[in-house]
Amino acid sequence: MEPLSLGLFAGLGITAGVMAGLLGIGGGMLIVPGLFYLFGVIHLPEASLMHMAAGTSMCVMIFTASSSTWAHHTKGHIQWSIFRSVIAWIGLGVVVGNLLSNRLPTDLLELIFGVFLLAIAFKIFLGKQKSNEESEAVQAPSFAATSGIGMVIGFKSGILGIGGGALSVPFLLYCGLPMPKASGTSASFTLPIAITGTLSFMLLSGNTELIPWSTGYIYWPAVALIAPLTMLGAPIGAQLSRIVPADKLRTIFACLLLFISIKMLWGTSYINFGGPALVH
Numbered sequence: 465m466e467p468l469s470l471g472l473f474a475g476l477g478i479t480a481g482v483m484a485g486l487l488g489i490g491g492g493m494l495i496v497p498g499l500f501y502l503f504g505v506i507h508l509p510e511a512s513l514m515h516m517a518a519g520t521s522m523c524v525m526i527f528t529a530s531s532s533t534w535a536h537h538t539k540g541h542i543q544w545s546i547f548r549s550v551i552a553w554i555g556l557g558v559v560v561g562n563l564l565s566n567r568l569p570t571d572l573l574e575l576i577f578g579v580f581l582l583a584i585a586f587k588i589f590l591g592k593q594k595s596n597e598e599s600e601a602v603q604a605p606s607f608a609a610t611s612g613i614g615m616v617i618g619f620k621s622g623i624l625g626i627g628g629g630a631l632s633v634p635f636l637l638y639c640g641l642p643m644p645k646a647s648g649t650s651a652s653f654t655l656p657i658a659i660t661g662t663l664s665f666m667l668l669s670g671n672t673e674l675i676p677w678s679t680g681y682i683y684w685p686a687v688a689l690i691a692p693l694t695m696l697g698a699p700i701g702a703q704l705s706r707i708v709p710a711d712k713l714r715t716i717f718a719c720l721l722l723f724i725s726i727k728m729l730w731g732t733s734y735i736n737f738g739g740p741a742l743v744h
Contacts, residue, residue, distance in 0.1 A: 466506075469502070469505060469506050470685075470689065472502050472505065473502060473685070473686050473689040473690055474689050474690075474693055476494075476495065476498040476499070476502065476690060477524075477689055477690035477691070477692070477693030477694050477697070478693045478694070478696065478697040479494065479498075479697070480494045480495050480498070480690070480694050480697065481528075481693060481694035481695060481696060481697020481698045481700070481701065482697040482698070482700050482701040482704070483697075483701060483717070483720075484528070484694065484697070484698050484701060485697065485698035485699060485700060485701025485702040485703075485704075485705065486701035486702070486704050486705050486708070486713060491521075491524070491525075491528060491694050492521050492525060492624075492625060492626030492627055493581060493584070493626055493721065494720075494724075495517075495520075495521045495524060495690065495694075496514075496517045496518055496521045496577060496624065496625050496626060497517070497577065497581070497724050497727075497728060498517075499516070499517035499520055499521060499683075499686060500513050500514055500517040500574065500728075502686075503516050503517060503683070503686075508675060508683070509675065510570070511569070511570055512570060512675070512681065513570050513574075514570040514573035514574050514577070515565065515566070515570060515573070515665075515669065515681045516675075516678070516681050516682075516683055517625065518565065518573070518623075518624060518625025518626075518665065518681070519625060519661075519662070519665030519666070519669065519680060519681030519682050519683075520625075520681070520682055520683045520686050520687055520690075521625040521626065522625050522657075522658050522661035522662045522665055522682075523658070523662045523665075523682050523687045523691075524686075524687055524690050524691045524694065525627060525654060525657070525658035525661075525662075526655070526658040526659055526662060526691075527691040527692070527694070527695060528691070528694050528695060528698070529627070529651065529654040529655040529657075529658050530655060531695055531698075532651045532654070533651055533652050533654070533655050536647070536648030536649075536651050536652065537648075537652075539644075539648065541644050541645050541647065541648025541649070542645070542648045542649050542651075542652045543636070543641055543645055543648075543649045544652075546636065546639065546641075546649055547649060547652050547653070549610050550610050550613070550614040550617075550653070551614070551653065551656050552614070553610060553611045553612075553613075553614025553615050553618065554614045554615075554617050554618035554621075554628065554653055554656065554657060555618060555656055555657075555660045556614075556615060556618060557614060557615040557616065557617060557618020557619040557620075557621070557622060558618040558619070558621055558622035558657055558660045558661050558664060559618075559622060559660065559664050559668070560615070560618070560619055560622065561618060561619040561620065561621065561622025561623035561624075562622040562623070562661060562664035562665060562668060563622075563664075563668060564619075564622075564623055565622065565623045565624075566668065566669055568623075571732050572732075573623075573624075574728050574731065574732050575728075575729065575732045576623070576624070577624055577728060578724075578725045578726075578728035578729035578732070579725070579729070580620075580624060580725075581721045581722075581724055581725035581728070582721075582722065582725040582726070582729070584630060584721055585718045585719075585721035585722040585725060586718075586722075588714050588715075588717065588718035588721070589715075589718050609635075613631070613632075613635050616631060617631045617632050617635075617653065617657075618657065618660075621657045621661060622660075622661055622664065625661065625665075627650075627653070627654040627657060627658075628650070628653055628654065628657060629647075629650045629651075629654070632649075632650040632653050633646050633647060633650045636649050636650060662682065665680050665681040665682055666679050666680040666681070666682055667680065668680075669681045
């Protein structure tokens, strides 16, 4: 890759890390669309752009999730009993989602991801984050809830290449966990999601393109640049979060997601009315 491309990947890593630390989110919602456009810049095969972005994002998540899980564990913010009951179903959902994504065109995956980001942006604009900080009664989820929610969380992660926090945090709050434990337990889900997803994107990808420096849908130069910089940027974002008001942070993040989602949706052949789509 050219020096400019290396700099763009490094910039994506540090930006995703800062935003993750600043807003308390997984970096996948920024890394996947960022990689999608950067992989286009370095001329990876157009038919594999979203697949490569999702797979590479999953691999990066192994490093960030390891650090986050350990940090939450040391603070006692992980409800391991719920983790043990749901994690097998999440792993199964990841594999099913990955197998489906391998059979979908990159243009359709771009549309699905754009709609997902649009929904998250409007949810942030219109809703208030709920907290059960005063609740101590943890409700053990039923088998049906555990298996169903676990499959849905894993499926969404497997098809989009991101963590499951958008679904797992509300589920854990419903179970009666206070917000710190809901966030921590949700973060603990991300590590097995990332490991299972990475193996799936490597071994089950069905990718027949001969792309240098890649295995399946994992592009290793991007992993090597982005992963350490996201871990470097997260503490910086955490420090900034103490300065910027929480409501303003949520508005900024929602605006960013709205911009990215519109850009992705407008670039698909399904919605682009005026010009050629980025991917055919």
